[in-house]
Structure formats: C-alpha cells, structure tokens
Amino acid sequence: MNRISRRHFLAAAAMSVAATRLRAQGAAHVTLTIPSEANGPHMPEDYVGLSYEVQQLLDPTFFSPKNTGLIRVFKTLSAHGVLRLGGNTSEFEWWKPTPDVKEPEHPQTREVEGEPKAQYYPVTAEAVRNLAGFLRATGWTCLYGIGMGTNSAEGAAAEAEYVAKTLGERLQYFQVGNEVDLFSRHLRDPETWNAKTYLDEWLAIARAVLKAVPDAKFGMPDVAANVGWLTQIAEMWPSVQNPPHVTTVTHHYYFGGPATNPEVSISNLLKPATMLRVQKTADTATAAADKMGVRVRMTEGNTCYRGGKPGVSDVFAAALWSADYSLLLASKNYSGVNLHGGTGKSVANSVGGSLPGDLMLKDAGETPEQIASHPHPFYTPIATFGDQYTLEPVAYGLMFAGELCGATLVKADLTSQIQATGVDAAAYAAKLPGGEMAVVILNKDAAHDLELSLDFGPSRSSTVETETLHATALDAREAHITHDSKRASLKHGQYLVPVPHASGLRVTVR
Structure with a gap:
C-alpha cells in the first residue's frame, strides 16, 4: 500500500504542495460541526468484501493456502473480509465430490447475447478443501453461491453438505441463485417467472439443503437490479411456513454499462446524482430488510457491468467512487459490500465469452502489450499479472472506507453542507471502537478544492492524525494511501484542514 519508491514520494509531495496552495486558489470554505454522539448504524468489522465467479473454483490452486501472493493482498485489503462466490457462472456448475462421478444431464437454456453460454463445469471436493485453507490463511469468511438456474435440489443439498462440513465457521451463509430477476432472459419462462415463482422454487431448494445441513443459513434473493423484488419477498415472507433461516437480503449494483456506453464516464460516475440514485435503491433495500428483521448486503457490483471500462474502472476515479459508495451504504445500515472481480477468463465467460473493454482498446489502436498492461x-479490485497479484485503485477506495470498520456512524448530513458550495464532495463521521472520532472527506471534484473547519466541540483538546487517499489525477492508473506521521492539536475543538480536488482525507481525533 505504501511502498517506498520515487513515484510514491513524488505523489505525496504533489499532495503536500497542492494543499499549501488552496487558499491562494480560492478554495471553498465549509464549517462542519461533528456531533459527539454516535447514534447511527454500526459498520461491522467484516464490512469489506470481494465477489468472484464460482467458476474461479475450476482452478483449485487459485483459492488455495499455497497461493501466498493472493493471500497477501487479501490480508492487505482487510483482516476480516468476506469472500462471496457467485456470479453468472454459478448457474452452470455441478457438484463432483469424487473423480468417478459422471456429469448429470442438464436442462436446455436459451443463448442470449450478453448472457453466459451454457458451459457446464464441475466444482470438486479438492477446490472446496483448498478454499477452506485459503479462508483460514486470510482470516476471511465466505458467502457460498450454489446454482439454481440449472441445478437440482438433490445436487444443491449434496454440495451444501460438503461445503458446510469443510468450511465450518468460515461459512457465513449459502446464496442459492444469482441475479434471479434476470432468469426470464435465458433460464426460465418469461411469461411465468416473477418474485412469487422464484420464492416457491427457492424454498424447495433451501429446504432440501436444510435436510442435509439443519443449521444452514441463507442470503437471498441476490437480484441484479430489481430491488422491487426485495419488497415483494418481504411482503410474502410472513406467509411462509417454517421459513429457512435467512440472515441477509442481497442485491447487486453496477453504475452502468457496458464499456461501449458513452454514459459510463468519470464525470458521470462521480457526480452527486449518481449517489442520489444509490440512496434511493438503498432505502428500498433497507426497508425490505427491516420488515424481515435482517440486514442487507450488496453482494456483487462495481463501476461498469460486463467487465468494466478502461479509463474509468481501472483509474483513481474508481477509488473515490468505491470509498463514497461503501460509506454511503454503511450509513444506510448495510452489513457489507462485495466488489466483483477475478481473472479475465472467468469474468469473460460470465458475460458471454469476451470483455467489451478489450474490443474498445483494440478499436482505439492499442497494441497487445498495451492491452495487457490493464487489469482484466x-x-x-485485485488484478492478476502472471503470478503477481496487485491491488487496483478501486480496491484502495474500499480499503480507505474500511478504516471505519467496527465503528458506529454519526447521523449527520455532512455531505449536503459541502455540496451546497457547489463542490462535488462527500463526508462521513464515526466513533471508532476505541472512542476516537473520525471524519472521512472525499473530494470527488475534478477542479474545486475545499478548506474545512471541523468543529468537534470546545471540550475537545485531543491530538489529530490524518490519512490521505490520492493520486496524480482522476484518470491516473494508480492510487495511494498515505499516513501522516505528524500530529496536530485541536484549537478550541476546531481543526482547519485542506482537501484538494480529486482526493480523500481521513481525520482522526484521539
């Protein structure tokens, strides 16, 4: 995260110089009063998460205790993260507990552009055993996706029994079905498929799993975008006799897509209207979760569906977006966020066999070497370059937000106070587990700087530490998190701090 290099030194130096020039440039000045009482949602220690295709298990050496490079970056991202396995490819997996088990017959599916082709593959006992070792090595837990689209109740139960026994306490819950609101495209009859028929089918599979794993827990329905299904299921849930133990309602979120869509841009990704739409979705999801008496989690999402867009998804702007998105959902009582990723092959298979972003780069005249320099x-969040694993900018934003894991958020609309100045920025405050107060400011504006007066109250006379999320530009293929080793003191409970454009800042009062 903070390797000592000339590039890192220059980036930090540029940040410092920019900060000293804010007043001369006429930075917008805002005073934020930080309440001392933390009366908002609790942000769990395992809030940070990643999402991978189940097809990633086809290579049993990937999630393995021997894959020390991947273990290292997982632990760097979070000490208590959550790995979600699911994705479009989960609907075409089948359980192969021993080498002699033959592939079952599969139902016919429709081939639709943009949807995964019906390429069936086995999940083996070896892959699950290695996954268990990987989770123990990283300290992470797992949300395990079991296919619903082409699976049988018997197959789901057999797989669940082995997974539960093997993962043990590292298994949080089972997710049966992926993006079920889109099954009408290629996996179910569009005339009859709806939230009710889904729930009936889900209950049949979940109850089969419960016979094999009596204490099984579940997340559902994992919709792609139609959060209205969460509302409908919450309304139907009281009528379910002896319901399975659902701990979390789940959904996905992608800002836009595919890569060829001109609306997918840095400016649109970061503008306030984007987060207003997120708030609307979150309000619907949390209302459904409250009605069922559970939490809600965003189990798959990112900047641009179908693999992302070069120049938007793999640059510093994605770091500011992921930090803001993660903290906004935390303020809405979400239990966590899982950003989707993985290897290029598994994700390409999940969207029909190719990444639209690759075609964009070829049309733009990039050479194979230039294309290979991008993450695929x-x-x-974690790119694979040969046998090397690298945290990408979007992961740095998630990690920056994750500094508040374990904290209790403060209910205060700090963001609207900043945006009243015309600057595109967001702010969140929280009380950390040790009692310290922390404020995160994300200045997503491409041009306008901020100068903030943070008022913690006249009784506060503690010391202050800061941390910055920064890069050389919004479209830079880099991100850095820099801890300031210097300590300052509050003056009459106030702290004056600059936040240059295109940067993030965390202020912690101890």
Whole structure:
C-alpha cells in the first residue's frame, strides 16, 4: 500500500504542495460541526468484501493456502473480509465430490447475447478443501453461491453438505441463485417467472439443503437490479411456513454499462446524482430488510457491468467512487459490500465469452502489450499479472472506507453542507471502537478544492492524525494511501484542514 519508491514520494509531495496552495486558489470554505454522539448504524468489522465467479473454483490452486501472493493482498485489503462466490457462472456448475462421478444431464437454456453460454463445469471436493485453507490463511469468511438456474435440489443439498462440513465457521451463509430477476432472459419462462415463482422454487431448494445441513443459513434473493423484488419477498415472507433461516437480503449494483456506453464516464460516475440514485435503491433495500428483521448486503457490483471500462474502472476515479459508495451504504445500515472481480477468463465467460473493454482498446489502436498492461477484467479490485497479484485503485477506495470498520456512524448530513458550495464532495463521521472520532472527506471534484473547519466541540483538546487517499489525477492508473506521521492539536475543538480536488482525507481525533 505504501511502498517506498520515487513515484510514491513524488505523489505525496504533489499532495503536500497542492494543499499549501488552496487558499491562494480560492478554495471553498465549509464549517462542519461533528456531533459527539454516535447514534447511527454500526459498520461491522467484516464490512469489506470481494465477489468472484464460482467458476474461479475450476482452478483449485487459485483459492488455495499455497497461493501466498493472493493471500497477501487479501490480508492487505482487510483482516476480516468476506469472500462471496457467485456470479453468472454459478448457474452452470455441478457438484463432483469424487473423480468417478459422471456429469448429470442438464436442462436446455436459451443463448442470449450478453448472457453466459451454457458451459457446464464441475466444482470438486479438492477446490472446496483448498478454499477452506485459503479462508483460514486470510482470516476471511465466505458467502457460498450454489446454482439454481440449472441445478437440482438433490445436487444443491449434496454440495451444501460438503461445503458446510469443510468450511465450518468460515461459512457465513449459502446464496442459492444469482441475479434471479434476470432468469426470464435465458433460464426460465418469461411469461411465468416473477418474485412469487422464484420464492416457491427457492424454498424447495433451501429446504432440501436444510435436510442435509439443519443449521444452514441463507442470503437471498441476490437480484441484479430489481430491488422491487426485495419488497415483494418481504411482503410474502410472513406467509411462509417454517421459513429457512435467512440472515441477509442481497442485491447487486453496477453504475452502468457496458464499456461501449458513452454514459459510463468519470464525470458521470462521480457526480452527486449518481449517489442520489444509490440512496434511493438503498432505502428500498433497507426497508425490505427491516420488515424481515435482517440486514442487507450488496453482494456483487462495481463501476461498469460486463467487465468494466478502461479509463474509468481501472483509474483513481474508481477509488473515490468505491470509498463514497461503501460509506454511503454503511450509513444506510448495510452489513457489507462485495466488489466483483477475478481473472479475465472467468469474468469473460460470465458475460458471454469476451470483455467489451478489450474490443474498445483494440478499436482505439492499442497494441497487445498495451492491452495487457490493464487489469482484466478492468474493474477487478485485485488484478492478476502472471503470478503477481496487485491491488487496483478501486480496491484502495474500499480499503480507505474500511478504516471505519467496527465503528458506529454519526447521523449527520455532512455531505449536503459541502455540496451546497457547489463542490462535488462527500463526508462521513464515526466513533471508532476505541472512542476516537473520525471524519472521512472525499473530494470527488475534478477542479474545486475545499478548506474545512471541523468543529468537534470546545471540550475537545485531543491530538489529530490524518490519512490521505490520492493520486496524480482522476484518470491516473494508480492510487495511494498515505499516513501522516505528524500530529496536530485541536484549537478550541476546531481543526482547519485542506482537501484538494480529486482526493480523500481521513481525520482522526484521539
């Protein structure tokens, strides 16, 4: 995260110089009063998460205790993260507990552009055993996706029994079905498929799993975009006799897509209207979760669906977006966020066999070497370059937000106070587990700087530490998190701090 290099030194130096020039440039000045009482939602320690295709298990050496490079970056991202396995490819997996088990017959599906082709593959006992070792090595837990689209109740139960026994306490819950609101495109009859028929089918599979794993827990329905299904299921839930133990309602979110869509741009990704739409979705989801007495989690999402967009998904702007998106959902009582990624092959298979972003780069005249320098998929939080694994900018934003894991958020609309000045920025405050107060400011504006007066109250006379999320530009293929080793003191409970454009800042009062 903070390797000592000339590039990192220059980036930090540029940040410092920019900060000293804010007043001369006429930075917008805002005073934020930070309430001392933390009366908002609790942000769990395992809030940070990643999402991968189940097809990633086809290579049992990937999620393995021997894959030390991947273990290292997982632990760097979070000490207590959540790995979600699911994705479009989960609907075409089948359980192969021993080498002699033959592939079952599969139902016919419709081939639709943009949807995964019916390429069936086995999930083996070896892959699950290695996954268990990987989770123990990283300290992470797992949301395990079991296919519903082409699976049988018997197959789901057999797989669930082995997974539960093997993962043990590292298994949080089972997710049966992926993006079920889109099954009408290629997996179910569009005339009859709806939230009610889904729930009936889900209950049949979940109850089969419960016979094999009596204490099984579940997340559902994992919709792609239609959060109205969450509302409908919450309304139907009281009528379910002896309902399975659902701990979390789940949904996905992608800002836009595919990569060829001109609306997918840095400016549109970061503008306030984007987060207003997120708030509307979150309000619907949390209302459904409250009605069922559970939490809600965003289990798959990113900047641009179908693999991301080069120049948007793999640059610093994605870091500011992921930090803001993660903290906004935390303020809405979400239990966590799982950003989707993985290897280029698994994600390409999940969207029909190719990444639209690759075609864009070819049309733009990039050479094979230039194309290979991008992460594949473009939105992945962890990129795979040969046998090397690298945290991408979008992961740095998630990690920056994750500094508040374990904290209790403060209910205060700080963001609207900043945006009243015309600057595109967001702010969140929280009380950390040790009692310290922390404020995160994300200045997503491409041009306008901020100068903030943070008022913690006249009784506060503690010391202050800061941390910055920064890069050389919004479209830079880099991100850095820099801890300031210097300590300052509050003056009459106030702290004056600059926040240059295109940067993030965390202020912690101890």
